[in-house]
Amino acid sequence: MSSELPKAETSTASVPPTLSAVGKRAGVSSITVSRVLRAPDLVAPETRARVEEAMRELGYVPNLVAGALASSRTNSVGVLVPTIANSIFADTVQGLSDELEPLGFSVILAQSRYDAAREDRMLAALLSRRPEAIIMVGSPATEEGSRLLRHARIPIVETWDLPATPIDAVAGFDNYKAGVAVAKHLVAQGRKQLAFIGGDDPRATRRWLGFRTEIVASGLPEPRRLILERNASGSVAAHAHLPDVDAVFAANDAHAIGFMAGLRKAGLLCDGPASQQPVAVIGLGDLEMGRLFSPALSTISVHGDAIGRTAATLTVERGGERKVDLGFELVLRDSG
Template identity: 90%
Template sequence: MSSELTEPGTGPTGAAPTLSEVAKRAGVSSITVSRVVRMPDLVAPETRARVEQAMRDLGYIPNLVAGALASARTNSVGVLVPTIANSIFADTVQGLSDKLEPLGFSVILAQSRYDAAREDRMLAALLSRRPEAIIMVGSPATEDGSRLLRNARIPIVETWDLPANPIDAVAGFDNYKAGVAVAKHLVAQGRKQLAFIGGDDPRGTRRWFGFRDEASASGLAEPRRLILDRKDSGSVAAHARLPGVDAVFAANDAHAIGFMSGLRKAGLLRDGPASAQPVAVIGLGDLEMGQLISPTLSTISVHGDAIGRTAATLTLERGGERRIDLGFELVLRDSG
């Protein structure tokens, strides 16, 4: 034996080296190599050193695919989000990764693009990789998807909402109450003509219901609801379609900022405090950006990363409380 690099059968020559090749080189059985990788304390120091040297010599990288099949543990978690680009769900993915990766779990990421059929497909695709848990934003859109998850017999965490009949665990907040809180605030501010802009996904719709119900309960006319296409920063033009409105709840901050941009063009934005705004605007999400624009954006603050970290925890512990309400906070700044 000579140098550490590029030996026959080593380096970038042929196929990746296997456990038993390392074992042969170190003069031990393969199970010993396996132990060095997974439970080094069980191996005598000298043997361990020999094996570690052999692994280095060969550039051995354990094959977790084989390990997973043999041990029935994949050390992976499936994550399903509607979309990751330009969305607050990225915070949730970040949060759960930060918790899971140091523990040796890998994140398998899939996107549904708010499409029920694709969601079902991605769910099946995820399950076929035998993850040890699934974390998803919201709940399955179809009964099929729901059954798939129920039958999977692994922890399932639904996030960003508090479904009445969760499959297993939940980490989210009450979207209905968020809508109520915004309406309450706007009513207290003396606003009369409310409107809601946002998508028609389940969570947005729940916000709308809370918003509408509270407005009606306060004796106001039923608010208008403008359903925007995702990625429709056409929220810029939304104002034109909402004549007479003096307060708007946008289902997310991006829409809120887009709407404010439309207001600015119409000369309906002041640099002063909320009371000076002809049209109050409240967002949801508390993007950092909201504090940087003028007027600063009032919003429902939600901790996307905390949702992710909590979901990760629920994934790891089977016992304990399985329904965690992380709440939200109405953060009042200058826009409304």
Template identity: 40%
Template sequence: MNDVAERAGVSQMTVSRALRTPDLVAPATRARVEAAMAELDYVPDLLAGSLAARRSGLIAAVISTFENAIFAQTIAGLTACVEAAGFSILLGSSDYSATDEERLLRAILGRRPDGVVLTGTLHTPRARRLLTTAGVPVVETWELPADPVDMAVGFDNPAAGRAMTLALHSYGYRRIGFISPSDENDRRGLQRREGYRAAVKELRIEPREVSAHAVITGMESGPQLLDEMLKRFPDTDAIFCSLDAIAAGVLLAAQRRGIKTPSELAISGFGDFAIAQPSGLDLTTVHIGGRDIGTRAGELLLARMRDEEVPTPIVDIGYEIIRRTSA
């Protein structure tokens, strides 16, 4: 560190500050320090630094799956936020299993992260105890729990599911089906199904539900799910899918079968990910600010670590119905 300070023309304390709290160092000075580190191939001893500062410099993020990109925007927003404050991300996946999440949390908390971000609110009792006794801020995301472990950033999944169903009805569709994974660990999919059921009951129309047999479901499931829907409910004129990836697979399968969309069959998804946008398949969908979820989660963690007051520990980012050519 002394060599870096000498090369950059600053004090050793400035080098230390640039490593631990870069936002408190002038950009030009920080750039000189980073250049000197690169020239000298200097790698900071983070373990020694964490012992001295009683901080690891790590933010742990446990997402539900690596299998598709639904949480990529959230991790991108979180990473950009906390890295600007000098922290690094430690990333793991629970594979939609509360038991695996507990095991992963045991391993992660042993490394003393300075904060934890989780996608979801379904935890084992032991995992919840681990989180509440860890002594670090915790943010649950993608849902709005009534009783959060600590803080939460998300949106109302049942309300969003209801809103999309009502929107399809307002577009003129009357025989609306719903497709989602069947696994009980997919709380968000179940909540969207809850919203769908509330809407069809309100509209006094027949519910038409098909469930995928795996919680991690993508485009490859489209043909089978479309066949099952049309076999059970052949006069279906619209299908609402709980994920954009499922909707994309159903849309492509319909096109290959010569089914005209949206005149013969409308299709909608959930998430507004890249595949759903006009540059992709132009899917009608529920837009969720995935990156905003990550950014707001990072801001809550940083505020708590700075001992700042958090007046709103549960943040609702909302949702928006986006109508495109698939419906």
């Protein structure tokens, strides 16, 4: 059996309709069809209607790539997120889309899956499409990623963090201070055996560092850190790996909820207030499912929508402040 794929049969139906074909169907020149696409207000309404009807009949779709090559504009913005599986980033993507799309920009979304090598590949793929700007959650994980973005000569906006030396602009919050805030609260509660669970990506690591530093400074034993496998829920950590803790800071709400599910299974979760919880749990992201869980999840609330909208503004406006701290809020509920 041949290993080659079968060749497609040649037919006129497989050839996309052209400007010339549309013009012929509408009884106008190719230039008129192009004008309908690029400057419709300059074309008489009757002629424009004929051209648009011909495009519908033929199934004509404008070649935006060809247009971009001619004008050096693509009217697109590349957006790189760690994952679309975790809704924690959805508000940011929605916010920037709501701002950019009315301005005529399309959003091209890619995901790194918390993999540095994949992130570099996705950045290269996005840049190959000649976007007007790149917006990414976090900062480049490698020197190669930084080099790609610095040489792109387009607006670059890093989000969900506040790097000391951003490539261009940044809109986010201080992950280190978020960890400090959680640690101060748990220490004030009288918790003694603390732990951090989550991934080892740069943003989670900064949350851990702030958490750890504050706890050690308070005179308590160094907290434990459990690095979860990519896409792990956190439930496996609840009893088998952290049997003696009385407080946990999870890098995000999804990990926190998974951990709490494990605690409930182990009989270490009650439906009372935070003071009655054998193990206090605090997450990050303020997801709706955390508010609906019982007990309701305490969390760091991040202004994801505002981050997205601010990132969009930073891509289209070159003046003013290029480093915007949108802060966070410690929201206390019954879990901790």
